[in-house]
Amino acid sequence: MNILIVGAGAVGGYYGACLARAGLHVSYLVTPRSLPIIQKKGLIVKSKGEVWTIHPKVSTSPEELTPCDLIIIAVKRYDTESALNALQPIIKEDSVILPLQNGVDSEEDILKRFPHALVLGGIAFIGAKSEEPGVILHQGAGSLSIGELDGSESERLQTVVKMFKDAGVPAKSSRDIYKAKWQKLCWNAVFNPLTVILNGPIDYILDSKDALEIAHGLFNEIRSVAERKGIMLSADLMDEHIAVTQKLRGFHTSMYEDFVRGKSTEIDYFNGYVCREGVRLGVPVPVNGTIMSLVKAISCRPGKLS
Numbered sequence: 001m002n003i004l005i006v007g008a009g010a011v012g013g014y015y016g017a018c019l020a021r022a023g024l025h026v027s028y029l030v031t032p033r034s035l036p037i038i039q040k041k042g043l044i045v046k047s048k049g050e051v052w053t054i055h056p057k058v059s060t061s062p063e064e065l066t067p068c069d070l071i072i073i074a075v076k077r078y079d080t081e082s083a084l085n086a087l088q089p090i091i092k093e094d095s096v097i098l099p100l101q102n103g104v105d106s107e108e109d110i111l112k113r114f115p116h117a118l119v120l121g122g123i124a125f126i127g128a129k130s131e132e133p134g135v136i137l138h139q140g141a142g143s144l145s146i147g148e149l150d151g152s153e154s155e156r157l158q159t160v161v162k163m164f165k166d167a168g169v170p171a172k173s174s175r176d177i178y179k180a181k182w183q184k185l186c187w188n189a190v191f192n193p194l195t196v197i198l199n200g201p202i203d204y205i206l207d208s209k210d211a212l213e214i215a216h217g218l219f220n221e222i223r224s225v226a227e228r229k230g231i232m233l234s235a236d237l238m239d240e241h242i243a244v245t246q247k248l249r250g251f252h253t254s255m256y257e258d259f260v261r262g263k264s265t266e267i268d269y270f271n272g273y274v275c276r277e278g279v280r281l282g283v284p285v286p287v288n289g290t291i292m293s294l295v296k297a298i299s300c301r302p303g304k305l306s
Contacts, residue, residue: 001024001025001159001163002025002027002069002070003016003019003024003025003026003069003072004027004028004029004066004068005027005071005072005074006028006074006075006083006086007028007073007075007079008028008030008034008043008058008133009075009076009130009136010126010128010129010130010136010137010254011074011100011101011124011126011128013043013045013134014047014126014136014142015072015074015100015142015144015164015169016028016043016054017043017045017052017054017136018142018167018168018169019163019167020056021052021167022166022168024163024167026054027057027065028056028057028058028059028065029059029060029065029083029086030059030060031060032060033133034133034134035059035060037133037134038056038133039058041053042054042056042134043055043056043134043136044135045138046131046135046136047138048138062086062090063089063090066090068090068095069096070096070097071091071095071096071097072097072098073097073100073101073106074099074100074101075101076258076266077101077103077106077266077269078264078266078268078269080099080109080110081109084109084110084113084114091114091117093117095117095118096118096119096156097110097114097118097119097120098119098120098122098160099119099122100122100123100124100144102188102254102266102269103185103188103266103270103273104178104182104185104273105269105273107119107121107149120147120148120149120156120157120160121146121148121149121177121178121181122144122145122147122177123144123146123174123177123180123184124142124143124144125141125142125143125144125145125184126138126140126141126143127139127141127248127251128142129254139251140248140251142169142170143169143170143171143172144164144169144171144172145171145172145173145174146160146171146173146174146177147173147174147175147176147177147180148177149178151176157173158173161173178231179232182222182226182231182233183233185273186222186223186237186241187241189218189222189270189271189274190205190215190218190238190241191205191241191245192253192254192255192256192265192266192270193255193267193270193291193294193295194211194215194291195252195255195256196253196255196256196259196265196295196299197294197295197298198211201250201251201252201256202248202249202250202251202252202253203249203250206242206245206249214287214291215238215242216238217287218271218288218291219237219238219241221274221278221283221284221285221286221288222274222288224283224285225274225277225278225281225285228281228282228283229277229281254266255267255270255295259295259298259299265299267292267295267296267299268292271288271289272292274288275289275292
């Protein structure tokens with residue numbers, strides 16, 4: 001199988017390296033900044049005391065990376081539109097596209113642009129970051145949930161899941177990928193922005209009664225929006241997230257990493273999305289609105305916190 005990965009950051013870099021190490025043909029669509037670095041040094045992954053390097057074909061032009069049987073989109077959510085613009089010349093009716101992005105609506109955006117593409121839903125549970133262009137630090141986890149948007153168990157879904165499993169990636173198929181994405185949103189829209197506001201690791205939330213109250217307030221609003229959309233989330237989900245997150249003490253969220261580096265954050269696709277859907281569906285979401293505004297206000301300040 002020929003695999004094109006759009007983006008060589010933490011997510012695309014790690015999973016692509018796993019697939020390439022398993023003998024699959026992996027190529028990368030990268031930025032002009034990353035291109036000469038990866039061409040010269042390869043793509044380096046540091047994972048649990050082990051370091052490995054792959055030397056994939058890389059280009060800033062997708063036409064140079066065809067043919068491809070599977071396109072994995074692994075850019076930040078705010079870069080989706082530019083990625084789809086770049087892919088326009090090579091997308092065909094039988095193109096299989098798997099976005100591994102945060103948020104819950106990237107698949108919808110892809111289908112709006114390419115309504116005849118074969119789009120799978122994907123969720124990456126991974127602790128990883130890009131130390132510098134071409135160098136990925138994998139800190140933990142790395143599992144995937146992948147599903148057809150209609151909940152079916154198709155042959156192509158089974159093929160993609162098996163491909164990852166054969167590469168040593170814990171992957172499973174999901175019969176309700178939308179619900180699974182909302183469940184992850186309940187984590188992302190709580191822990192990511194709060195670590196930015198509190199300016200520190202996840203511990204700052206876990207050790208604060210006040211922060212945990214805000215976490216539950218965010219979750220309750222998200223759950224209400226999801227329910228209005230027909231997605232039923234357990235009332236105990238936030239407590240389950242908090243219990244699991246106790247194992248991640250010392251961990252910095254991806255939004256915090258972007259924030260301290262002066263990069264854009266994905267707040268518009270976490271709490272921002274909840275706010276837009278809340279307005280559309282008539283569901284009040286004041287806590288999410290406040291948190292979104294605070295992250296945006298802090299992100300715009302000259303001389304950010306360090």
